[in-house]
Amino acid sequence: MVSSVPRQPPAATTFTGHRGRQVDRDLIGWADTVLAMDRTVLAALQDLATPPDLPKLRLYLDGQDVPDPYGGDTTTFAAVVDAGADRHL
Numbered sequence: 001m002v003s004s005v006p007r008q009p010p011a012a013t014t015f016t017g018h019r020g021r022q023v024d025r026d027l028i029g030w031a032d033t034v035l036a037m038d039r040t041v042l043a044a045l046q047d048l049a050t051p052p053d054l055p056k057l058r059l060y061l062d063g064q065d066v067p068d069p070y071g072g073d074t075t076t077f078a079a080v081v082d083a084g085a086d087r088h089l
Contacts, residue, residue, distance in 0.1 A: 028053050038065035060084060 021027065028034055028049045034057050036042035045057050060066055061084060069080045 023048065025050060025053075028056065031056060033058070035060040038068070 023034070023045065025048055028045065034045060034049075036045055036057065037060050039059065042057060042059055046054060049057060066083060067080055069077045
């Protein structure tokens with residue numbers, strides 16, 4: 001069952017100073033783990049990565065794509081959050 005209550009980050013979460021950045025080979029090399037939200041993104045990352053960095057790449061939900069909620073309503077976004085909530089929230 002999906003709740004219609006909008007999800008909020010925990011009170012201690014802050015994104016101050018966070019900046020988005022295009023993934024490149026150097027960033028993959030720097031990272032310990034790179035999580036892709038779906039198989040299409042994973043394939044693009046695999047094409048970009050060097051062979052020694054390939055083991056760092058994996059799907060966020062271990063073998064399952066995370067649906068893209070863009071354009072959806074609050075319920076759609078809540079369902080996507082719920083799909084991974086037991087992992088990171």
